[in-house]
Amino acid sequence: MSDPALVTSARVLRDEALAVFKGDLEIAKLEISPGRVKERAFDEAVEMLDGAKAIADENRVVIGATFAALLGWFFREPIRQMADRLIDKVRSGD
Incomplete structure (x- = not known):
């Protein structure tokens, strides 16, 4: 056993x-x-x-540039309108 x-x-x-x-x-x-x-x-x-x-x-510079690019993208239409008005004023001589 x-x-x-x-x-x-x-x-x-x-x-x-x-x-x-x-x-x-x-x-x-x-x-x-x-x-x-x-x-x-x-x-x-x-x-x-x-x-x-x-x-x-x-990477502060890279983050800053990315943030600036994003702001430019989001506000592209108001920036474009402001640039158009500025160009019109320059062309009209005001």
């Missing part, structure tokens, strides 16, 4: 594996708790904002 020492060592290994599994299960439960998810999401958002700020600090 079975060797009692073998059965005992198998039970000890089983109990140790069960303890490790239960510990991992508790860690997993803590990691997916709403408070922990919220905390990790907040930390990730702060890290992303810090990264974006660092990139923006390094």
